[in-house]
Amino acid sequence: MKRIFAILALLGAVSIGAPAWADDKPAAAAATAATAAPTSATASGEPAAAAPVLVANKGDNAWVMTSAALVILMSIPGLALFYGGLVRTKNMLSVLMQVFVTFSLISVLWVIYGYSLAFTEGGSFFGALDKVFLKGITVDSVAATFSKGVVISELAYVIFQGAFAAITCGLIVGAFAERAKFAAILVFMVIWFTLSYLPMAHMVWYWAGPDAYIDAAAGEAATKTAGFLFQKGALDFAGGTVVHINAAIAGLIGAIVIGKRIGYGRESMAPHSLTFTMIGASLLWFGWFGFNAGSALEASGGAALAMVNTWVATACATMSWMLAEWMIKGKPSMLGAASGAVAGLVAITPAAGFVGVMGGIAIGLLAGVICLWGVNGLKRIIGADDSLDVFGVHGVGGMLGAILTGVFADPALGGTGVYDYVLNKVGDYDMTAQVISQLWGVGTVIVWSGVVSLVAFKLVDMVIGLRVPEEEEREGLDITSHGESAYHY
Secondary structure, three states: OHHHHHHHHHHHHHHHOOOHHHHHOOOHHHOOOOOOOOOOOOOOOOOOOOOOOOOOOHHHHHHHHHHHHHHHHHHHHHHHHHHHHHOOHHHHHHHHHHHHHHHHHHHHHHHHHHHHHHOOOOOOOOOOOOOHHHOOOOOOOEEEOOOOOOEEEHHHHHHHHHHHHHHHHHHHHHHHOOOEOHHHHHHHHHHHHHHHHHHHHHHHHOOOOHHHOOOHHHHHHHHHOOOHHHHOOOOOOOOHHHHHHHHHHHHHHHHHHHOOOOOOOOOOOOOOOHHHHHHHHHHHHHHHHHHHHHHHOOOOHHHHHHHHHHHHHHHHHHHHHHHHHHHHHOOOOHHHHHHHHHHHHHHHOOOOOOOOHHHHHHHHHHHHHHHHHHHHHHHHHHOOOOOOOHHHHHHHHHHHHHHHHHHHOOHHHOOOOOEEOOOOEEOOOOHHHHHHHHHHHHHHHHHHHHHHHHHHHHHHHHHOOOEOOHHHHHHOHHHHHHOOOOOOO
16 A cells, blocks of 8 residues: 555656646647537537537548547457457456456446546536436537537547547556456446546546637636646647556556566566467557547548657657667567557657657657666566556556657647637647646546546455455466366367
């Protein structure tokens, strides 16, 4: 317990220590390019008398629905195969099962209440229950994009965001693979999804949409209805805070609370199939184009920028991780190249639509080297058995990308800046203020996810227990938890 609180305090001190006057800064142009909330011009409510009826653009709809399918591909089979290849043979099927069923569970919860709590107007931390079971959402309902007067079908937006929620929860299981009870994992996911993922999504991504910003007074009023971190001006294009840091902190807490695998540090725990890991990493990279470029919500130049950055930053991270490992260990490894690719994907996620290509290259090169340290040096310092290095890659890479977004989004460095929807142009950019806003985002998710995760793991442990018995862990979870084997020789 003392170690958990010490780690949270250290991480929180680094990231949330913004000066008090940062609170007095206006939100960054009231136009954080977070994922937009649905507009009020839906079939379930009459639009304002003077407002035109907005109709979804078919091209944008097609792009968002395709992107949603790509994100689903990232989870199943992408993430499942990436994780599965990294564990021992006796636990391959258990990891596939955990990812597959977690995806299914969160998908159901998203439709029942998750979407409503994340993407309806409520408080600064949670939305309302106005759209439970997608109540009031019809084929004619629309959601805002990032252009005034441009909308997409709300149902397309529902599945796109639902795919994000599902893969975020799936990421967590890699941190305590090979030793956790299946039932305990599912119960934890319900609690964590409800109390950590949904509020973080609301804090970062909920806003009234660009059409609400008709003048300064209206813009100020609209921003007050947005999520807490949106109001702070934090930029997160596709989930550096909401997805990666959020999941990584949960995974780290889980690895510490559940404890180390039997034989950790004494017995070989080498990946049983780097072939599967490479296939999984490739599917992740492919699907990530939907994850990042799809977050533009339009088939636009902004989506193309996010796509190029996702391509080149990942390639740079692959090369930098591989070359650094080659110099340190004397040989380049497939595991290193695949891990570098994922590190690059993670780091570019919050920045993808905000930074220029040179910024993407810089972020990718740094991510490969820094995340290599994260899974080696930092992991030894922390002392936790993070089985598949969820924190070292997703936590460290997510923090790096989130903070560097504030640097490389600067138009002077080739970034897009922050759009001011009141003035209908890119606003003046203050790098220092933006980096402080980014630190607010990083610090908030570290503390929020850390507290929720610790409480959730402790509750589950008290009620049903987190860890399988020693004899079951030695035999392997495939047989003992699921009565099946991944392989029959």
